[in-house]
Amino acid sequence: MYRNYYRALSPCRAPFQIMSPPYQQLSGSHRRTIVVGDIHGCWDEFRRLMELVGFCEGDVLIMVGDFLDRGPGSWEIARFIRDTPNVFSVIGNHERRVAGVIRGTSLPAWSQKQSLSMIPETEHTEWASWLESLPAVIESSHAIVTHARLDPGRPLTEQDTYHTVAVGGPAVTIDLDDDGVPLWFRQMRLDKPVCMGHIGYERVALVPDRLYALDTGAVGGGLLTAVVFPDGDIVQAPVLRNYHNEAREAWRTGQHVAMGDPLTWTLAQALTVLNALSEGQTELSNEVRLLLDHIASLNLEEHGNRIRVQLERQFGCMPAAGPARGTFFKGLRQALPRDWQALANRLLRNQALTFEALASAFPSERVGDVLRMLEAGIPGLKQPSPGHTISAAIPTPLQEN
Numbered sequence: 001m002y003r004n005y006y007r008a009l010s011p012c013r014a015p016f017q018i019m020s021p022p023y024q025q026l027s028g029s030h031r032r033t034i035v036v037g038d039i040h041g042c043w044d045e046f047r048r049l050m051e052l053v054g055f056c057e058g059d060v061l062i063m064v065g066d067f068l069d070r071g072p073g074s075w076e077i078a079r080f081i082r083d084t085p086n087v088f089s090v091i092g093n094h095e096r097r098v099a100g101v102i103r104g105t106s107l108p109a110w111s112q113k114q115s116l117s118m119i120p121e122t123e124h125t126e127w128a129s130w131l132e133s134l135p136a137v138i139e140s141s142h143a144i145v146t147h148a149r150l151d152p153g154r155p156l157t158e159q160d161t162y163h164t165v166a167v168g169g170p171a172v173t174i175d176l177d178d179d180g181v182p183l184w185f186r187q188m189r190l191d192k193p194v195c196m197g198h199i200g201y202e203r204v205a206l207v208p209d210r211l212y213a214l215d216t217g218a219v220g221g222g223l224l225t226a227v228v229f230p231d232g233d234i235v236q237a238p239v240l241r242n243y244h245n246e247a248r249e250a251w252r253t254g255q256h257v258a259m260g261d262p263l264t265w266t267l268a269q270a271l272t273v274l275n276a277l278s279e280g281q282t283e284l285s286n287e288v289r290l291l292l293d294h295i296a297s298l299n300l301e302e303h304g305n306r307i308r309v310q311l312e313r314q315f316g317c318m319p320a321a322g323p324a325r326g327t328f329f330k331g332l333r334q335a336l337p338r339d340w341q342a343l344a345n346r347l348l349r350n351q352a353l354t355f356e357a358l359a360s361a362f363p364s365e366r367v368g369d370v371l372r373m374l375e376a377g378i379p380g381l382k383q384p385s386p387g388h389t390i391s392a393a394i395p396t397p398l399q400e401n
């Protein structure tokens with residue numbers, strides 16, 4: 001019943017309908033404008049690059065887009081951009097597609113499924129709204145930034161993200177002249193240097209002081225590149241691993257990049273991995289089949305009711321809001337392992353026990369413990385024994401990344 005989890009999120013292939021703002025001008029004067037190429041979740045390397053350029057409050061930092069997908073730190077970088085006042089990004093095709101998958105207007109590739117499995121489903125809509133708010137073009141006092149290209153047929157302030165991110169993947173060709181410079185750039189008269197990413201070009205300073213190509217293949221084990229204005233200095237940090245290959249392989253084999261021990265997965269992550277396995281492999285291992293069957297057979301409502309009755313027998317009904325409730329939860333805290341208090345709370349509030357509700361109640365819960373606890377009904381409110389049957393049914397061949 002959970003195998004169509006992602007199909008349910010994107011029921012059909014509809015035309016792209018993401019409407020992002022065409023243009024954003026950064027007001028005020030900044031000491032420097034730093035523009036960074038396609039990061040694709042290379043969070044550690046990004047931080048190293050920021051140390052190298054000495055990024056500080058008087059600067060403005062602009063990403064060319066495609067900061068999401070493939071690398072292990074997609075959401076770290078997204079949160080950094082969202083929450084730091086002097087940091088901005090234009091929208092890339094990956095941000096557009098992640099938003100489209102959440103909205104149900106585009107189908108996910110493995111890298112969007114993987115990225116979305118790394119955050120609680122309850123956060124998806126909020127992220128889609130933010131991703132959609134990223135503009136096609138950003139202009140600072142030093143530079144103009146876009147993802148893949150500009151449309152010479154439109155003013156700079158009226159660019160369309162469908163064009164700037166080059167929706168269509170490899171089918172979209174960007175024509176170059178004999179010097180390797182895109183023709184669209186030759187057709188435009190712009191009064192500031194332009195920075196873009198999306199694909200690799202022969203050199204970073206494609207037209208010195210006028211056009212910079214900043215996608216230097218970071219996530220594939222290349223370089224992460226920044227250009228710093230007004231001087232136009234190019235600063236690069238190496239990426240020593242091929243995160244792209246590692247992530248694709250991890251996804252293909254049902255492992256989860258940077259996820260480590262499956263006992264630490266959220267339920268949403270566990271289901272996503274299991275779905276990937278059941279969709280991508282005809283031969284499921286016995287362990288995975290056991291776990292799938294077990295999850296499908298769990299009657300969460302019945303388990304939940306049984307646990308609630310036990311909790312009420314031991315602690316009484318949850319008092320109305322006030323000092324008595326404080327005392328009540330203090331007792332609960334002393335009797336229960338810390339990890340379980342949130343679930344007990346939820347059960348006592350009589351909230352529905354679906355996997356979705358559980359996953360949202362336990363963004364960092366240990367999936368094995370929860371399943372064991374549900375199955376055992378917390379007998380005597382003790383930790384379940386480690387030898388319980390379901391531990392044998394959790395897939396094991398997962399590597400730390």
Ligand SMILES: [Mn+2]
Nearest residue numbers: 066092093198
């Ligand atoms: Mn791109």
